[in-house]
Amino acid sequence: MHRSFMGTTISIISFMLVLFLLLTIPTRAQRTTTETPKTEFIFRGFSGNQSNIVTTGAATIKPDGLLRLTDRNSNVTGTSFYHKPVRLLETNTSSTNSTVRSFSTSFVFVIIPTSSSNGGFGFTFTLSPTPDRTGAESAQYLGLLNKANDGNSTNHVFAVEFDTVQGFKDGADRTGNHIGLNFNSLTSDVQEPVVYYDNEDPNRKEDFPLQSGDPIRAILDYDGPTQTLNLTVYPANLKSRPVRPLISRPVPKLSQIVQEEMYVGFTAATGRDQSSAHYVMGWSFSSGGDLLTADTLDLLELPRPPPNTAKKRGTFFLADWVMELHARGEILHAVDPRLGFGYDGVEARLALVVGLLCCHQRPTSRPSMRMVLRYLNGDDDVPEIDNDWGYSDSSRSDLGSNFEGYVSSDRASSSVASFSVTRVSSSSVISGR
Secondary structure, three states, X not given: OHHHHHHHHHHHHXXXXXXXXXXXXXXXXXXXXXXXXXXXXXXXXXXXXXXXXXXXXXXXXXXXXXXXXXXOOOOOEEEEEEOOXXXXXXXXXOOOOEXXXXXXXXXXXXXXXXXXXXXXXXXXXEEEOOOOOOOOOOHXXXXXXXXXXXXXXXXXXXXXXXXXXXXXXXXXXXXXXXXXXEEOOOXXXXXXXXXXXXOOOXXXXXXXXXXXXXXXXXXXXXXXXXXXXXXEEEEOOOOOOOOOOOEEEEOOOHHHHOXXXXXXXXXXXXXXXXXXXXXXXXXXXXXXXXXXXXXXXXXXXXXXXXXXXXXXXXXXXXXXXXXXXXHOOOHHXXXXXXXXXXXXXXXXXXXXXXXXXXXXXXXXXXXXXXXXXXXXHOOOOOOOOOOOOOOOOOOHHXXXXXXXXXXXXXXXXXXXXOOOOOOOOHHHHXXXX
């Protein structure tokens, strides 16, 4: 009797143990399969990463490691996305609801306008269901959407908009040089002028232009549990990150946008009369972990920024235009029309060509003052101007017709078809002829 009771007890315990395992193991397995994998990457420049970045349109990875989203040609778009989708949804096994997991990204960018315009239009950091933005338009649509699909709930795109031109749908985005949060539309739900907060006085705002031609750092942190997005943008040469972000607010709308898999990347565009070159120097991203903070990217580890012609617009606007005329064999059109025909065409052409040599991007290719005098005196032949004269993405490639519309249409012309370089007298040089 005692043995029978003990046997029954053991059988019950064994049954309960088996039942417990049957109930708990599938649940644990289910939890494992619904976990979102972690995604992390860092690009300290993009050389050698062509297979990891999907580019379309005007976007390209330059030999120096810069990711150029657009050049400064008119009405172009460019997109660049990480080649693998990122799983951002966390499925709750106790309900049918899904939440957007925490993620963080940091990137350093540069925007350089043309010398002949104020620049435009801007670029976005984007979460998109596909890296293929075929059909997206230029100008205010930033290579992300178009007139037909702007505002559609089926777009499933979230974008941080870095806008350098006044107004998409003028009643909404009233000023240029602002940053917006966009959900399925290029009309911003949230919009702020571009400023950073001083760490010594967190209430003091310091404004700065997006298209200064200098490196700018952007850091976006999204906290899944609180649905809070923090965005900080500031000049990359600041010694420390501003403690107070530019934008900090809950964005529950994001959970309605994000699909199970999303691509992360950038889109950019130029306009008909306003265009800028848009570059990304470095980019880091992290999702699916705890206490997420993307690498803030040391400037010393990134490729050098492109030459900042935005700071030299008064100088290189004229030089680029003269070079354009020289390439077309029309360099005498650069002579001030107020001179009429009261100048020596040979000397004028010589002075302009020597001036172009003095503007060469490489200091070693610029003539010394001794050689300048020898060229002007005809003691030495003026060398040909090589193809490497201009700066990278020089605006001379896209301003020709723009400048022609800017200068007077009744500029004096010369009937002289061609000139040979002859000796220039010292008196001519001294007198300014």
